[in-house]
Amino acid sequence: MLAATGLRRSYPLPRGGEVVAVDDVSLTLARGRALGIVGESGSGKTTLARLLLAAERPDAGAVLLDGEPWSAPDERARRPRRRLVRLVPQDPLASADPRLAVEALLRDSASSAGRPARRDALVELLAQVRLGPEILGRRPRTLSGGQRQRVAIARALAAEPELLVCDEPVSALDVTVQAGILDLLRDLQTRRGLSLVLISHDLAVVRQVCDDVVVMREGRVVEQGPVETVWARPAHPFTRALLDAGR
Numbered sequence: 001m002l003a004a005t006g007l008r009r010s011y012p013l014p015r016g017g018e019v020v021a022v023d024d025v026s027l028t029l030a031r032g033r034a035l036g037i038v039g040e041s042g043s044g045k046t047t048l049a050r051l052l053l054a055a056e057r058p059d060a061g062a063v064l065l066d067g068e069p070w071s072a073p074d075e076r077a078r079r080p081r082r083r084l085v086r087l088v089p090q091d092p093l094a095s096a097d098p099r100l101a102v103e104a105l106l107r108d109s110a111s112s113a114g115r116p117a118r119r120d121a122l123v124e125l126l127a128q129v130r131l132g133p134e135i136l137g138r139r140p141r142t143l144s145g146g147q148r149q150r151v152a153i154a155r156a157l158a159a160e161p162e163l164l165v166c167d168e169p170v171s172a173l174d175v176t177v178q179a180g181i182l183d184l185l186r187d188l189q190t191r192r193g194l195s196l197v198l199i200s201h202d203l204a205v206v207r208q209v210c211d212d213v214v215v216m217r218e219g220r221v222v223e224q225g226p227v228e229t230v231w232a233r234p235a236h237p238f239t240r241a242l243l244d245a246g247r
């Protein structure tokens with residue numbers, strides 16, 4: 001479904017020079033599979049996600065979505081397929097208008113993708129993320145962290161995307177709430193045939209949801225493969241250190 005080859009993205013530093021956030025990264029994601037991107041803070045995970053979402057343009061390399069150029073310079077060529085891909089950002093709902101209730105947030109997301117936004121469809125959507133209909137009338141700020149993350153996932157799903165990218169979906173949540181969100185993501189992915197990219201600094205989190213993993217360090221991929229193989233037999237010393245830190 002998604003193929004990236006030789007992606008590079010650098011940013012200028014204020015006093016000259018540049019930081020290479022993503023450096024020669026190649027990866028593939030098959031339809032209906034879940035790919036984890038793991039690495040420490042500053043390793044380039046969010047930048048890579050933005051490149052995969054075509055929210056940012058690479059300096060070099062390309063992303064193909066269903067075999068077609070996705071990170072193309074021509075925005076018009078991309079627009080018809082933009083709704084197929086949705087992001088659940090690191091700080092969900094932070095940019096949402098605080099006056100809006102959950103119902104309006106879900107409705108806006110659905111209608112922006114030309115999807116039906118009847119109340120019963122929204123109630124059904126909330127049920128999919130294991131929330132009751134009473135949440136529709138609530139404002140995000142009055143919800144718990146776990147409820148907000150579920151609403152953020154529902155908001156992305158309202159557009160009926162084929163690919164969901166989740167940036168650190170559980171890092172702000174305590175462990176028991178984390179387990180519920182990860183289980184939900186896995187369930188949505190298998191039941192809806194959703195393709196998923198999950199970004200985390202924690203390989204144990206990725207392992208609960210993903211089939212494959214890409215390990216990043218300083219913008220580069222140091223290791224990639226089936227998550228169980230990487231977990232059981234990490235080939236790179238950095239992956240071993242990452243594993244030890246999480247255990």
Ligand SMILES: Nc1ncnc2c1ncn2[C@@H]1O[C@H](COP(=O)(O)OP(=O)(O)OP(=O)(O)O)[C@@H](O)[C@H]1O
Pocket residue numbers: 011012019020021039040041042043044045046047048201
């Ligand atoms: N818009 C930007 N302008 C300048 N530098 C940036 C920008 N975005 C990212 N960077 C730099 O690129 C590098 C990679 O950042 P990125 O946010 O992709 O890492 P990350 O692995 O997602 O980190 P974290 O887990 O802390 O979110 C960092 O050195 C960061 O400072």
